[in-house]
Amino acid sequence: xxxxHVLTQVLEALVQVAAVAVGGPLLLGLMRKVRARLExxxxxxxxxxxxxxxxxxxxxxxxxxxxxxxxGAGPVVLVATAVAVAAISPLxxxxxxxxxxxxxxxxxxxxxxxxVALALSALDTGTAFGGMGSSRSMTIGALCEPALLVAILxxxxxxxxxxxxxxxxxxxxxxxxxxxxxxxxxxxxxxxxILAESGRLPVDNPSTHLELTMIHEALVLEYSGPDLGxxxxxxxxxxxxxxxxxxxxxxxxxxADRPGAWAFGAGLLALAAKVAVVGVAxxxxxxxxxxxxxxxxxxxxxxGFVLALLGAVTAVVR
Amino acid sequence: xNEVCVVTVGLAGVVAALLGGALPASSRVVxxxxxxxxxxxxxxxxxxxxxxxxxxxxxSSTAILPLTGVTVVLNPLGALFVVAIAxxxxxxxLYWLGYASHGLATRSASSALPLFVTSMLLVPFAASVxxxxxxxxxxxxxxxxxxxxxxxRREAARSAAQWYxxxxxxxxxxxxxxxxxxxxxxxxxxxxxxxxxxxxxSGALRGTIFVIALLGFGSKAGxxxxxxxxxxxxxxxxxxxxxxMSGAMVNLGIYGIxxxxxxxxxxGPVWWxxxxxxxxxxxxxxxxLYAATSSDLKRLLAYSTADNMGLVMIAIxxxxxxxxxxxxMTAAVAMVAALxxxxxxxxxxxxxxxxxxxxQVATGTRDLDxxxxxxxxxxxxxxxxxxxxLSVAALPPFNGFVGEWLLFQGLLHGLPTSNxxxxxxxxxxxxxxxxxxxxxxxxxxxxxxxxFLGRPRSNEATDAHEVAITMRLGAGALAVLCLVLGLVPxxxxxxxxxxxxxxxxxNATSATRGWISLHLLGLRGxxxxxxxxxxxxxxxxxxxxxxxxxxxxxxxxxxxPVEPWGSGRKVQTARMQYTATSFAEPLQRVFDDVIRPSRxxxxxxLVESRYYIERIAYRTSNDDVIERQxxxxxxxxxRWWGQRARWFQNGSVHRYLAYGFVxxxxxxxxxx
Numbered sequence: 004x005x006x007x008h009v010l011t012q013v014l015e016a017l018v019q020v021a022a023v024a025v026g027g028p029l030l031l032g033l034m035r036k037v038r039a040r041l042e043x044x045x046x047x048x049x050x051x052x053x054x055x056x057x058x059x060x061x062x063x064x065x066x067x068x069x070x071x072x073x074x075g076a077g078p079v080v081l082v083a084t085a086v087a088v089a090a091i092s093p094l095x096x097x098x099x100x101x102x103x104x105x106x107x108x109x110x111x112x113x114x115x116x117x118x119v120a121l122a123l124s125a126l127d128t129g130t131a132f133g134g135m136g137s138s139r140s141m142t143i144g145a146l147c148e149p150a151l152l153v154a155i156l157x158x159x160x161x162x163x164x165x166x167x168x169x170x171x172x173x174x175x176x177x178x179x180x181x182x183x184x185x186x187x188x189x190x191x192x193x194x195x196x197i198l199a200e201s202g203r204l205p206v207d208n209p210s211t212h213l214e215l216t217m218i219h220e221a222l223v224l225e226y227s228g229p230d231l232g233x234x235x236x237x238x239x240x241x242x243x244x245x246x247x248x249x250x251x252x253x254x255x256x257x258x259a260d261r262p263g264a265w266a267f268g269a270g271l272l273a274l275a276a277k278v279a280v281v282g283v284a285x286x287x288x289x290x291x292x293x294x295x296x297x298x299x300x301x302x303x304x305x306x307g308f309v310l311a312l313l314g315a316v317t318a319v320v321r
Numbered sequence: 322x323n324e325v326c327v328v329t330v331g332l333a334g335v336v337a338a339l340l341g342g343a344l345p346a347s348s349r350v351v352x353x354x355x356x357x358x359x360x361x362x363x364x365x366x367x368x369x370x371x372x373x374x375x376x377x378x379x380x381s382s383t384a385i386l387p388l389t390g391v392t393v394v395l396n397p398l399g400a401l402f403v404v405a406i407a408x409x410x411x412x413x414x415l416y417w418l419g420y421a422s423h424g425l426a427t428r429s430a431s432s433a434l435p436l437f438v439t440s441m442l443l444v445p446f447a448a449s450v451x452x453x454x455x456x457x458x459x460x461x462x463x464x465x466x467x468x469x470x471x472x473x474r475r476e477a478a479r480s481a482a483q484w485y486x487x488x489x490x491x492x493x494x495x496x497x498x499x500x501x502x503x504x505x506x507x508x509x510x511x512x513x514x515x516x517x518x519x520x521x522x523s524g525a526l527r528g529t530i531f532v533i534a535l536l537g538f539g540s541k542a543g544x545x546x547x548x549x550x551x552x553x554x555x556x557x558x559x560x561x562x563x564x565x566m567s568g569a570m571v572n573l574g575i576y577g578i579x580x581x582x583x584x585x586x587x588x589g590p591v592w593w594x595x596x597x598x599x600x601x602x603x604x605x606x607x608x609x610l611y612a613a614t615s616s617d618l619k620r621l622l623a624y625s626t627a628d629n630m631g632l633v634m635i636a637i638x639x640x641x642x643x644x645x646x647x648x649x650m651t652a653a654v655a656m657v658a659a660l661x662x663x664x665x666x667x668x669x670x671x672x673x674x675x676x677x678x679x680x681q682v683a684t685g686t687r688d689l690d691x692x693x694x695x696x697x698x699x700x701x702x703x704x705x706x707x708x709x710x711l712s713v714a715a716l717p718p719f720n721g722f723v724g725e726w727l728l729f730q731g732l733l734h735g736l737p738t739s740n741x742x743x744x745x746x747x748x749x750x751x752x753x754x755x756x757x758x759x760x761x762x763x764x765x766x767x768x769x770x771x772x773f774l775g776r777p778r779s780n781e782a783t784d785a786h787e788v789a790i791t792m793r794l795g796a797g798a799l800a801v802l803c804l805v806l807g808l809v810p811x812x813x814x815x816x817x818x819x820x821x822x823x824x825x826x827x828n829a830t831s832a833t834r835g836w837i838s839l840h841l842l843g844l845r846g847x848x849x850x851x852x853x854x855x856x857x858x859x860x861x862x863x864x865x866x867x868x869x870x871x872x873x874x875x876x877x878x879x880x881x882p883v884e885p886w887g888s889g890r891k892v893q894t895a896r897m898q899y900t901a902t903s904f905a906e907p908l909q910r911v912f913d914d915v916i917r918p919s920r921x922x923x924x925x926x927l928v929e930s931r932y933y934i935e936r937i938a939y940r941t942s943n944d945d946v947i948e949r950q951x952x953x954x955x956x957x958x959x960r961w962w963g964q965r966a967r968w969f970q971n972g973s974v975h976r977y978l979a980y981g982f983v984x985x986x987x988x989x990x991x992x993x
Contacts, residue, residue, distance in 0.1 A: 071697045125770075126770030138904040
């Protein structure tokens with residue numbers, strides 16, 4: 004491995020992380036814009052979240068009086084985990100840096116570390132809201148887990164590996180894999196999990212602050228200034244990252260399969276386009292959906308789990 | 322040299338116990354700990370030399386035990402268990418130095434604890450039925466003494482000890498039966514004799530023996546429904562003893578299953594391993610569910626032990642299934658996963674129990690609903706618990722993750738090649754594994770978040786101070802080990818593969834390779850835990866730098882402590898926080914049909930008018946549903962029989978003489 008190769012890899016990783024970090028807030032802006040338009044409002048410009056971020060980063064940091072170091076560490080871990088997985092995952096290219104060791108299970112557990120960090124910092128605030136958000140998000144997380152892991156298993160069984168770049172390349176080389184029931188059922192289940200984990204409708208309404216129903220907003224209620232900015236970046240990076248994985252597993256075409264700057268750039272553009280389409284679709288879906296009651300959620304997630312299990316079984320007996 | 326080590330293990334342990342019982346209070350714990358360390362060091366030396374050279378240690382003597390003699394053999398599988406026990410024991414005894422002044426410096430405790438450690442260290446050495454059973458029983462009795470330590474102060478400790486005594490002896494009886502059956506049918510009581518003959522026994526007999534042994538060893542490993550003693554005894558035992566029981570003793574249950582199933586009987590048909598898997602799935606789910614809903618810190622940890630042993634059993638079962646269906650490669654990966662999970666569990670559960678013991682020392686309570694705010698008051702203990710919690714939740718970069726990843730790889734590569742019954746059971750196992758993982762995360766976010774973060778919920782927690790330096794060192798060493806094993810699992814993997822090769826009768830010695838990234842040989846699976854952790858650390862540093870830069874050239878303080886938002890209230894009290902009970906409420910409601918908590922609502926009205934309420938009392942308890950539905954009726958039945966039997970044994974001498982006469986007549990009639 005020569006120096007030029009290593010440098011290219013590092014550069015690719017940085018570009019991929021930067022794209023996800025900037026793309027995250029932009030995706031949020033886009034989804035809000037679509038919602039606003041469908042609801043008959045003009046809505047803020049698409050880059051509004053980026054402007055908000057600039058404002059947040061310039062503010063003073065605050066923490067609840069009796070909190071410990073965990074409170075300040077939460078947002079850092081959240082962003083760090085998102086950055087780590089974004090750097091090594093097959094988003095723009097099927098040969099990401101360290102791609103050989105980009106395991107689907109590892110990626111999911113790294114992201115879980117970010118959620119746990121946030122749930123712990125919410126409890127560190129010592130308020131009822133923090134506990135509420137933490138408890139609810141952990142409940143949903145626990146119930147998401149079977150659907151998520153079995154979905155990964157279903158895809159991995161079919162490909163005989165849980166290596167993410169290999170899964171994407173598999174779809175590129177053999178389009179029949181994508182049309183297989185295992186992949187489709189697993190991805191449907193994966194989508195349910197993404198919606199639940201990133202706090203979108205029908206699991207959580209990202210645009211309300213109502214005590215009785217909020218999950219994610221309760222979790223981050225005590226954060227302000229740069230820490231809140233980090234959380235917004237981290238959460239939106241996770242959303243873009245997960246949607247990016249979803250589209251690359253579902254429609255891998257456009258992702259760079261060869262080395263080279265042009266292919267990489269084209270892969271990046273294709274990724275942006277695909278994620279934007281899915282983002283708009285989710286926004287449209289959200290306009291026409293009501294939030295589910297917290298205690299109806301197990302049914303939704305169990306549905307996701309059943310899809311994944313069916314996928315796994317079809318993958319095995321194929 | 323190695324043979325000397327084996328003798329040293331036993332001798333140093335006995336000396337430690339004698340000194341602990343004989344010396345005055347001022348010096349007995351130090352002496353006991355010193356000699357226990359000698360014993361542990363000797364055991365570690367022997368185990369490491371076995372694991373690194375494949376050279377088996379064998380010794381036998383007819384002088385120690387009359388009639389049967391003692392036979393000692395240490396093979397790689399036993400050596401791995403010795404390593405796990407010795408590591409936990411060294412940390413726990415170091416911790417004991419500080420803990421002793423909190424009621425663990427009595428003569429009985431100071432001699433029981435070293436004996437407990439030594440007998441555990443020696444169980445994997447045992448290579449004959451008699452040696453094994455004597456050591457097994459010694460382990461049970463000494464740990465029972467330790468559970469009873471607090472019995473004068475706590476009624477619960479006495480009841481826990483009763484449960485533990487009954488369950489462990491029922492288990493020992495089952496083990497005795499299985500081993501005696503084996504030795505009776507193979508004409509010798511050394512394990513070598515049994516191994517040579519056992520494979521020629523009939524399938525039905527082998528199956529019966531395996532099931533009996535599985536029940537016996539399963540009860541030691543905390544397999545549901547034989548787990549009822551675990552949340553009681555592990556919770557009531559004093560700090561270092563609970564760490565030893567949960568981090569080291571339960572492992573020996575797993576060792577027993579591997580010993581009988583794979584070594585003595587030489588592997589078996591698919592249904593054995595299906596049974597082990599099912600037991601594992603039930604234990605994992607049940608343990609995780611109760612850990613998630615329990616609000617007693619040590620009870621939560623004990624249930625999580627049942628959960629983790631369930632995972633190990635799932636892995637062992639999967640390995641057996643794959644081996645029985647002719648796929649040695651995936652069987653090897655699953656067995657390596659099982660042993661790694663076992664080793665990891667020892668380390669992180671040891672750390673967690675030691676930290677929980679420190680909390681109990683500092684606050685006098687284990688009730689999460691009375692804790693909180695300890696991260697600021699006990700920073701080292703808090704950090705140890707946090708590391709342990711992240712490890713048990715299988716989050717990278719800590720050690721729990723690597724084991725679970727290996728297990729997933731084993732299952733995923735083993736599935737496509739199996740037959741239908743295996744496929745369905747393994748798919749269900751994966752789903753159970755995933756739900757278990759999720760519940761464990763919730764349980765440990767609760768334990769850490771409610772116990773150590775936020776505001777203190779009681780005066781005791783407010784006044785808590787960090788514990789003695791030796792306690793912090795003992796617990797901290799295990800926490801550091803959690804991180805090291807998470808970053809470079811390759812340190813122990815070669816040893817584990819040697820052990821797995823013996824345990825699974827499979828060629829596992831090269832299941833994995835690589836130092837920075839972990840490659841599965843013959844399968845497409847790569848994991849680079851240290852690179853992953855390095856990436857996260859770099860990213861975290863970058864994020865912190867960005868956050869700092871945002872403050873550059875500002876005159877205000879970096880972080881401003883403020884009163885949190887209270888919906889307009891001026892002052893918020895600690896009682897407004899979520900408690901462990903409220904944290905677990907959504908999960909408890911989701912799984913209401915399984916755990917059936919008992920709820921009790923008392924509303925008393927004012928005398929003047931029943932439209933005004935004077936007092937509302939709401940009680941809820943989620944005691945173990947298996948204990949309530951199965952054990953309690955059983956105990957009631959036994960008691961009923963006991964009452965009936967008193968009619969026969971009422972103290973009247975005339976009646977006893979009549980019994981003797983009737984018995985004599987019956988004997989004469991039968992003989993004639």
